[in-house]
Amino acid sequence: MVTKLTADQAAQWIEDGQSVMLGGFIGSVVPEAIERAIGERFQQSGFPKDLTLVFAAGQGDGKSRAINHLAQQGLVKRAIGGHWGLVPKLQHLVVDNLIEGYNLPQGVISHLLRDSAAGKPGLFTKVGLGTFVDPRIEGGKLNSITSQDWVRLIEIDGEEYLFYKKLPIDVAILRGTTADENGNITMEDECLIVESLAAAQAATNNNGKVIVQVKQIVPAGTLDPHLVKIPGIFVDAVVVCEDVSEHMQTFATQMNPEFIGRGNKPSHNKILASHVEQTVEPVIDAKTIIARRAAMELKADSVLNLGIGAPEYIAKVAQQAGILDKFTLTVEPGAVGGSPASGLDFGASAFPDAIIGQDQMFDFYDGGGVDQAFLGLAQCDAKGDINVSRFGTKIAGCGGFINITQNAKEVYFCGTFTAKGLDVQVEGGQLQITTEGSQSKFISKVEQITFSAHQALKANKPVLYITERAVFRMVAQGIELIEVAPGIDVERDILHHMAFKPLISAELTTMDSAIFQPIFSLNLHSD
Known part of the structure; x- marks a missing residue:
């Protein structure tokens, strides 16, 4: 039978110097009770110390939960993570050179867990070439005390690849919904699976331990084997979470049946069909303009990935147009x-139609399965390189951005033209900049390369940069201005706010006037 522990007892299992894999995505499938207990144990006793933390996705609320519990000087020696934006306390330790830190692509870490479980030396992939993860640039290292190389450049049959060495996992701390007495884990109330199985196998095959936080334990033999996501042979202990606030479905929602497909599924077109007259005119702000222009690139039957920020609005625009069921949206976890x-x-x-493992999703992504990817635009330079991962002392991390942008068939970067204070309005179909943003996004050189235009050009990948006032495309010489919003003066409103002069298309056109109308209709591309 599987060992049953309290969260405090589970914390006692963690030994000094161990490498600990933490499961979860933001607040989904996060073993919050165990992570909190480890942090409290260190505060009370000074142990465990000098841990290496491994996490594929960002796990936190931007304040105090999840990995933030563990972000204490002395407790952590090193952190290897995919997304850092929601763990500010851990960021501070890295920025202050108090711990070693690596930022590796989210999909790479997911795959490294699987490859480590299989006894492989590491992962060979093109993901990360030309970005800050490339050892010719930064090698994914986040500060000056991080000296060990985790990434190497190699050549196979005349082509460049990156080799990421394996992740030795001593303890995997994961989460499920139900455990049986033999440690078999189901995840029926969890909105994600992430790389839980790979992490459990990696720890087990490294002679390590696997601890899983659950809601309940049931008798052995009562679980449907098709529902078991982590077999009991990989589980050493389970912790039944007593506090529902530490086993929320996400950090925003205690439990939403819709996230696991329960309840009556409404038709997308019944939500708001394109032929139904809208009775309330929407506010046409910058993000709405960007989303409408981006949505005009949508193609029927495409598989999509939408990033955080402005790209999130694309789904809303498509929903309002009654076409959300014409393509398939995917999310990296x-x-x-x-x-x-x-x-x-x-x-x-x-x-959702299905929920698969994060490592499996990145198999699909890395193989070119995403037809169209719409992601954020934080900084862009004259080459067309994009930075979304680091801004001075703020470490956002790359997350899945590198995997997605490097391998999607078409890429669209979506964001406001300037930041911090931008305000626009539309009158009579004309865009007016009422308050200009104080921060330029189009700068001479990005602070960190999260997207490499050079690699995209080598792959002949179509790339657009979509803002509320201008649209650019990637060309061999850099970026080229191809569209301008009605009411916008190219010199005053665009070039004046760029640190470099882009190419200007000989066929420069005005953005479609439909974007700037109260009611927006949308026709999908058929190819």
Whole structure:
């Protein structure tokens, strides 16, 4: 029978110097009770110390939960993570050179867990070439005390690849819904699976321990084997969470049946069909303009990935146009189909068609399965490189951005033209900049390369940069201005706010006037 522990007892299992894999995505499938207990144990006793923390996705609420519990000087020696934006306390330790830190692509870490479980030396992939993860640039290292190389450049049959060495996992701390007495774990109330099985196997095959937080324990033999996501042979102990606030479905929602496909699924077109007259005119702000212009690129039957920020609005625009069921939305941690959620619910989808493992989703992504990817635009330079991962002392991390943008068939970067204070309005179909943003996004050189235009050009990948006032495309010489919003002066409103002069198309056109009308209709591309 599996060992049953309290959260405090589980914390006692963690030994000094161990490498600990933490499961979860933002607040989904996060073993919050165990992580809190480990942090409290260190505060009270000074143990465990010098841990290496491994996490694929960002796990936290931007304040104090999840990995933030463990972000204490002395407790952590090293952190290897995919997304850092929601763990500010851990960021501070890295920025202050108090711990070693690595930022590796989210999909790479997911796959490294699987490869480590299989006894392989590491992962060979093209993901990360030309970005800050490339050892010729930064090698994914986050500060000056991080000296060990985790990434190497190699050549196979005349082509460049990156080799990421394996992740030795001593303890995997994961979460499920139900355990039976033999340790078999089901996840029926969890909105994601992430890489839980791979992490459990990696720890087990390294002679390590696997601890799983659950809601309940049931008698052996009562679970449907098809529902078991982590077999009991990989589980050493379970912790039944007594506090429902530490076993929320996400950090924004205690329990939403829609995130696991329960309840009556409404038709997308019944939500708001394109032929139904809208009785309330929407506010046409910058993000709405960007989303409408981006939505005009949508193609029927495409598989999509939508990032955080402005791209989230694309699904809303498509929903309002009654076409959300004409393509399939995916989210990197594993949801296929449905309507992706936002904020601290991000990662979950309402009424998904399927929920697969994060490592499996990145198999699909890395193989070129995404037809169209719409992601954020934080900084862009003259080459067309994009930075979304680091801004001075703020470490956002790359998350799945590198996997997705490097391998999707078409890429669209969506964001406001300037930041911090931008305000626009539309009058008579004309865009007016009422307050200009104080921060330029189009700068001479990005602070960190999260998207490499050079690699995209080598792959002949179509790339657009969509803002509320201008649209650019990637060309061999850099970026080229191809569209301007009605009412916008190219010199005053665009070039004046760029640190470099882009190419200007000889066929420069005005953005479609339909974008700037109260009621927006949308026709999908058929190819």
